[in-house]
């Protein structure tokens with residue numbers, strides 16, 4: 001990946017209480033995970049390093065769901081219930097985001 005292929009993506013939950021931005025590839029290949037929870041949520045996402053993720057607004061409105069090993073941290077908006085990002089089990093130093101909520 002070259003520097004020219006990176007861009008800032010912005011995203012939020014449905015109500016806008018949670019807002020974030022990240023630096024990621026300008027052209028995204030979505031990951032369609034088939035684990036138990038991602039299958040239920042139809043989780044289409046991409047992963048960026050946590051150093052490239054910044055929560056802009058809404059820390060106080062986030063709640064976390066974990067199960068099994070507890071390594072994955074599924075972050076939900078307390079107001080609208082939408083999960084716009086999470087910390088995946090497979091990449092505990094990264095943040096996985098749902099493509100469908102990213103506002104470009």
Ligand SMILES: [Zn+2]
Nearest residue numbers: 013015077080
């Ligand atoms: Zn919300």
